[in-house]
Amino acid sequence: xxxxxxxxxxxxxxxxxxxxxxxxxxxxxxxxxxxxxxxxxxxxxxxxxxxxxxxxxxxxxxxxxxxxxxxxxxxxxxxxxxxxxxxxxxxxxxxxxxxxxxxxxxxxxxxxxxxxxxxxxxxxxxxxxxxxxxxxxxxxxxxxxxxxxxxxxxxxxxxxxxxxxxxxxxxxxxxxxxxxxxxxxxxxxxxxxxxxxxxxxxxxxxxxxxxxxxxxxxxxxxxxxxxxxxxxxxxxxxxxxxxxxxxxxxxxxxxxxxxxxxxxxxxxxxxxxxxxxx
Amino acid sequence: xxxxxxxxxxxxxxxxxxxxxxxxxxxxxxxxxxxxxxxxxxxxxxxxxxxxxxxxxxxxxxxxxxxxxxxxxxxxxxxxxxxxxxxxxxxxxxxxxxxxxxxxxxxxxxxxxxxxxxxxxxxxxxxxxxxxxxxxxxxxxxxxxxxxxxxxxxxxxxxxxxxxxxxxxxxxxxxxxxxxxxxxxxxxxxxxxxxxxxxxxxxxxxxxxxxxxxxxxxxxxxxxxxxxxxxxxxxxxxxxxxxxxxxxxxxxxxxxxxxxxxxxxxxxxxxxxxxxxx
Numbered sequence: 001x002x003x004x005x006x007x008x009x010x011x012x013x014x015x016x017x018x019x020x021x022x023x024x025x026x027x028x029x030x031x032x033x034x035x036x037x038x039x040x041x042x043x044x045x046x047x048x049x050x051x052x053x054x055x056x057x058x059x060x061x062x063x064x065x066x067x068x069x070x071x072x073x074x075x076x077x078x079x080x081x082x083x084x085x086x087x088x089x090x091x092x093x094x095x096x097x098x099x100x101x102x103x104x105x106x107x108x109x110x111x112x113x114x115x116x117x118x119x120x121x122x123x124x125x126x127x128x129x130x131x132x133x134x135x136x137x138x139x140x141x142x143x144x145x146x147x148x149x150x151x152x153x154x155x156x157x158x159x160x161x162x163x164x165x166x167x168x169x170x171x172x173x174x175x176x177x178x179x180x181x182x183x184x185x186x187x188x189x190x191x192x193x194x195x196x197x198x199x200x201x202x203x204x205x206x207x208x209x210x211x212x213x214x215x216x217x218x219x220x221x222x223x224x225x226x227x228x229x230x231x232x233x234x235x236x237x238x239x240x241x242x243x244x245x246x247x248x249x250x251x252x253x254x255x256x257x258x259x260x261x262x263x264x265x266x267x268x269x270x271x272x273x274x275x276x277x278x
Numbered sequence: 279x280x281x282x283x284x285x286x287x288x289x290x291x292x293x294x295x296x297x298x299x300x301x302x303x304x305x306x307x308x309x310x311x312x313x314x315x316x317x318x319x320x321x322x323x324x325x326x327x328x329x330x331x332x333x334x335x336x337x338x339x340x341x342x343x344x345x346x347x348x349x350x351x352x353x354x355x356x357x358x359x360x361x362x363x364x365x366x367x368x369x370x371x372x373x374x375x376x377x378x379x380x381x382x383x384x385x386x387x388x389x390x391x392x393x394x395x396x397x398x399x400x401x402x403x404x405x406x407x408x409x410x411x412x413x414x415x416x417x418x419x420x421x422x423x424x425x426x427x428x429x430x431x432x433x434x435x436x437x438x439x440x441x442x443x444x445x446x447x448x449x450x451x452x453x454x455x456x457x458x459x460x461x462x463x464x465x466x467x468x469x470x471x472x473x474x475x476x477x478x479x480x481x482x483x484x485x486x487x488x489x490x491x492x493x494x495x496x497x498x499x500x501x502x503x504x505x506x507x508x509x510x511x512x513x514x515x516x517x518x519x520x521x522x523x524x525x526x527x528x529x530x531x532x533x534x535x536x537x538x539x540x541x542x543x544x545x546x547x548x549x550x551x552x553x554x555x556x
Contacts, residue, residue, distance in 0.1 A: 119487050141485065169484050179485040182477040187489040190468050192548035193525035199460040199518060205555055206447050207419065207457040209397050211465040214492045219552040223545035227538050234533055240477060241530060247471035252519055255512055260505050267501035270470035274497040277483055 003159075004028040004060035006053060006075065008036050008046070010122035011092050012066035013130025016045045018163040021132045028056040036127050045130070057082040062155065063089045069228045073102035080108045088152045089113040090159075094180060095233040096143045096173040104145070112149055114156040117141040117176065118165065125222070135164035143173040181236035186244055188218050188226060189237070195219040281437075282306040282338035284331060284353065286314050286324070288400035289370050290344035291408025294323045296441040299410045306334040314405050323408070335360040340433065341367045347506045351380035358386045366430045367391040368437075372458060373511040374421045374451040382423070390427055392434040395419040395454065396443065403500070413442035421451040459514035464522055466496050466504060467515070473497040 003024060005012045008031040016027050029046035030053045031037055037049035050056050057063060057079055065072055072091055083089075089111055093099050100115055107113055120138040122129045140160050144153055157168050171179075195216050204212075230237055254263040281302060283290045286309040294305050307324035308331045309315055315327035328334050335341060335357055343350055350369055361367075367389055371377050378393055385391055398416040400407045418438050422431055435446050449457075473494050482490075508515055532540040 119485075121487060121489075139484070139487075167484075171484075176485075178477075179481070182475065183482060183486040183490040186472065187493050189526065189529055190472070190493070191489075192545055193522055193529055194464065194468070195548040195551050196525045196528075196544065197460065197518075197521045198524070199456075199521050200551055204457070204461060206417070206445075206449075207397075207454075208461040209399065209417075211469075211496045212461040213556065214495065215465050215468070216552055216555070217492065218489045219548040220556075221545050221549050223542045223549065226545055227541045230533055230541060231536055231538060234536070237533060238530065240475075241526070243475045243477050244471055245526075246476070247474045248467065248519070248523075250474075251467055251471055252516065255508055255515060258509055258512070260509060263505045263508060264501040266474065267470055267499050267504055270473040270497040271499050271501065273473050273478055274494055277494075278491065278498075 001061045002026045002028065002059050004030060004053075004056045004063045005046070005066060006030045006063065007066035008033075008040055008127050008130075009066060010124055010126060010129030010134075011118065012064070013040065013045060013127040014122075014132070014134035015064060015066070015163055016040065017130055017132040018135055019159070020045060020047075022162045024162070026059075028060065030056050039127055045127070053079055054082050058084065060084065060087060062159065063087060065089065065091045067091070067093075068225060069093045069095060069099055069232050072099055073106055076103055076113075077106040080106065080111070083108060083111045085110045087111045088155055090116050090156050092116065092118050094184070094229050096176045098232040100143070100145060100173050104147070112147070112152045113145075114148055114153055115143045115145065115173065116156060116160070117143070117180075118160070133164065135160075137166045138164065139167045139169070140165045141176055142168055142170045143176050144170055145173070177233050177236045178239070181233055181240035182243075185230060185233060185237050186240045188221060189230075189241060190244075191216055191219040192221060279339045280304045280306065280337050282308060282331075282334045282341045283324070283344060284308045284341065285344035286311075286318050286405050286408075287344060288402055288404060288407030288412075289396065290342070291318065291323060291405040292400075292410070292412035293342060293344070293441055294318065295408055295410040296413055297437070298323060298325075300440045302440070304337075306338065308334050317405055323405070331357055332360050336362065338362065338365060340437065341365060343367065343369045345369070345371075346503055347371045347373060347377055347510050350377055351384055354381055354391075355384040358384065358389070361386060361389045363388045365389045366433055368394050368434050370394065370396050372462070372507050374454045376510040378421070378423060378451050382425070390425070390430045391423075392426055392431055393421045393423065393451065394434060394438070395421070395458075396438070411442065413438075415444045416442065417445045417447065418443045419454055420446055420448045421454050422448055423451070455511050455514045456517070459511055459518040460521075463508060463511060463515050464518045466499060467508075467519060468522075469494055469497040470499060 029049040040046045118140045305324045307327040318324045396418045
């Protein structure tokens with residue numbers, strides 16, 4: 001199987017490294033940055049490397065696009081004439097419905113696109129943040145669409161297992177986006193809003209403990225990527241903020257009215273749900 | 279120096295253990311739970327133990343109250359006739375202005391109360407959660423009031439250093455409460471509201487990564503203690519929520535209006551502030 005990985009950042013590079021370790025025989029790395037390709041070849045992260053995709057795509061049985069959300073459909077449109085008959089494409093973007101809609105519109109009939117979301121972020125950007133064991137024990141979500149062939153979904157799932165993922169879950173794109181809005185995007189929205197509060201000051205850390213450090217960790221955010229992720233999941237994200245705001249309002253009301261019993265009930269409910277999860 | 283610690287939970291117990299290790303010669307443990315006293319004596323965490331405070335208080339040069347916020351002033355009122363001339367009291371509660379007001383009203387003239395806040399929470403409750411190195415490298419806040427004698431403030435600060443604290447900062451009670459509302463209470467309010475969201479379900483963890491796990495950790499909360507902490511800091515807490523909501527509203531507006539530039543600016547501002555702190 002010939003695998004082409006387009007975009008050798010922390011995620012694409014980690015797929016290359018872990019699948020190389022697993023014994024994949026032909027991994028073609030494609031990246032617009034020549035230094036990245038040189039580095040990947042030198043470190044034996046890939047078998048072949050190139051800065052223009054045409055030649056690599058022609059040979060590929062599977063094409064993994066580790067690009068920004070806004071780049072997926074334009075890439076498919078620009079390079080579809082180089083896709084082999086029966087090629088399987090896959091992506092790694094954190095939002096699905098909008099990407100699927102845009103990409104399906106430009107996807108040729110002889111290609112099958114399995115949309116997926118590896119659930120392991122990276123604090124380090126670029127190929128230097130890649131590692132062969134990055135995905136060990138990680139979860140991934142696969143969001144099949146009606147046009148997908150079962151054998152192609154299985155092919156991508158096998159590749160994820162080979163890369164180290166432990167749990168693969170198939171969900172609809174809608175459920176994916178709704179839940180990601182809650183468990184991931186809302187967390188980032190809260191974190192950046194906390195850090196941007198007018199109460200933030202140079203003295204803040206004199207008062208801060210673990211909870212502040214943990215909650216604000218993800219405010220150290222990639223603004224270009226996350227702007228795209230937020231805007232491509234607008235409806236679900238706004239709904240998620242609204243649901244959250246309703247709870248914060250309940251909390252505030254209890255504090256404002258000195259309703260200790262309501263406050264305790266609210267906290268007890270949270271504690272029980274948290275313990276139910278972890 | 280005779281030190282009486284009232285309440286041998288995780289915090290009181292850790293003070294006893296770390297000061298015992300430091301060589302303090304007389305640590306009297308007072309707790310209403312007989313098993314706790316038996317355990318503390320057996321484990322040599324204290325020199326003497328009792329379930330009624332009268333005798334221990336009579337001998338004490340320093341009395342540390344590791345009680346819930348609502349118990350501080352009533353304790354002082356009930357037992358003040360047992361306080362020695364020149365005794366120094368101190369507390370460990372996470373809110374200050376309201377506690378200081380209530381307590382000062384009932385404090386006898388021959389006692390000095392140095393209000394303090396050790397900045398290290400405990401996940402484990404009770405004496406079993408205590409350890410001799412719990413406070414190593416931790417921060418503490420001291421909130422002096424005009425009636426305090428400098429020598430008594432220094433006495434408490436020395437005791438904190440002996441217990442392992444590395445940074446002691448003196449702040450006004452008002453600034454303390456305002457900043458704690460932001461860096462600690464707001465974090466807890468957000469965390470419990472996230473967990474109580476109507477979007478929470480048994481499926482949630484299929485989608486959740488590190489950020490959800492971290493942000494919801496503190497939702498496993500002691501409802502009795504935190505209800506008191508929130509209600510005793512009502513004004514500052516509500517102000518802190520309002521400041522946060524203003525930022526979340528800015529974020530929402532940018533998403534709603536597809537204003538990618540405003541969104542990027544907001545994220546960039548957060549990233550820079552976060553990196554400035556850590």
